[in-house]
Amino acid sequence: MNDDIPFDKSFSLLPDQVQEVAPGVRAIAADNPGPHTFKGTVSYIVGSGQVAIIDPGPDDATHVAALLEAVRGETVTHIFVTHTHRDHSPAAARIKAATGAQVLAQGPHRLARALHTGETRRLDASADLDFRPDVALADGETVSGRGWTIQAVTTPGHTANHMAFAFKEANLLFAGDHVMAWSTTIVAPPDGAMTDYMTSLHKLARRSELLYLPGHGAPVRDAPHYVQYLIKHRQAREASILHRLGKGAADIPTIVRAVYIGLDPRLVDSAALSVLAHMEELVARGIVTTEGPPSISGIYRLA
Ligand SMILES: [Zn+2]
Numbered sequence: 001m002n003d004d005i006p007f008d009k010s011f012s013l014l015p016d017q018v019q020e021v022a023p024g025v026r027a028i029a030a031d032n033p034g035p036h037t038f039k040g041t042v043s044y045i046v047g048s049g050q051v052a053i054i055d056p057g058p059d060d061a062t063h064v065a066a067l068l069e070a071v072r073g074e075t076v077t078h079i080f081v082t083h084t085h086r087d088h089s090p091a092a093a094r095i096k097a098a099t100g101a102q103v104l105a106q107g108p109h110r111l112a113r114a115l116h117t118g119e120t121r122r123l124d125a126s127a128d129l130d131f132r133p134d135v136a137l138a139d140g141e142t143v144s145g146r147g148w149t150i151q152a153v154t155t156p157g158h159t160a161n162h163m164a165f166a167f168k169e170a171n172l173l174f175a176g177d178h179v180m181a182w183s184t185t186i187v188a189p190p191d192g193a194m195t196d197y198m199t200s201l202h203k204l205a206r207r208s209e210l211l212y213l214p215g216h217g218a219p220v221r222d223a224p225h226y227v228q229y230l231i232k233h234r235q236a237r238e239a240s241i242l243h244r245l246g247k248g249a250a251d252i253p254t255i256v257r258a259v260y261i262g263l264d265p266r267l268v269d270s271a272a273l274s275v276l277a278h279m280e281e282l283v284a285r286g287i288v289t290t291e292g293p294p295s296i297s298g299i300y301r302l303a
Helices: 061-070 091-099 194-205 223-245 252-259 265-284
Strands: 018-022 025-029 042-046 050-054 075-080 102-105 142-145 148-154 163-167 172-176 211-214 299-302
Touching: 018 211, 025 061, 042 061, 042 211, 050 142, 061 091, 075 091, 075 142, 091 102, 148 194, 194 223, 194 265, 211 223, 223 252, 223 265, 223 299, 252 265
Parallel strands: 050 075, 075 102, 172 211
Antiparallel strands: 018 025, 025 042, 042 050, 142 148, 148 163, 163 172
């Protein structure tokens, strides 16, 4: 199923070692590998002398120390956060305390939709509910430092508050978890939403940046082309779900088994949430029906 996307699973960064990955951009990976984080969260330092940090990462003292060591003798003026998952935003507080830098993001963590009656928030453990930016950025807003200009690009889908950041002078985009070379992203309701995710992909497909620096894994090269692969991949998954429902009504575990062949067992719950995200969209479009609001335990059938 994933074979159509030209994934790049290479990764050259060692934990908490600094490496220049593009002109004016240094990368430092946190030591938090896992099924959702790949080799670890990648934090970026933009500029030199007076710098910005993109995604300071998890609340990990070693990673924070490595970031502060990397900018020793420099001034951190801005901290940009792509989204409020615990592997991206919590270290902002420590970096801010150490440097006095301003924290900028779309906003606090929020859901893509209201909770349904009786629904619990499955992903609370992964959300950084304490995060509050000093400055809430709007779509298209630009922020300038010495030698760099960052433009905020709202890209909801993975989370409702997800933001990518365009580095104008280098014509590259910090893509957060929205577009990554090693894997597709997780779109898990109620934090994420499939309609938003697809809209955000189409939005990036119209942009000029060829290089994306993501929150996990290697840079994405030929990015607009890669984004088209991601769009086609989700369309193919939707077609597979509809194909399965064409054989009769099914619940989400049944659909996951039919659609995700060879899935890493650690990702079954995430896959179920991705299918739920598709169901929310298909029900909204009137293509699929279920009883009550789409839920993880619902039975789905073609309308
Ligand atoms: Zn995330």
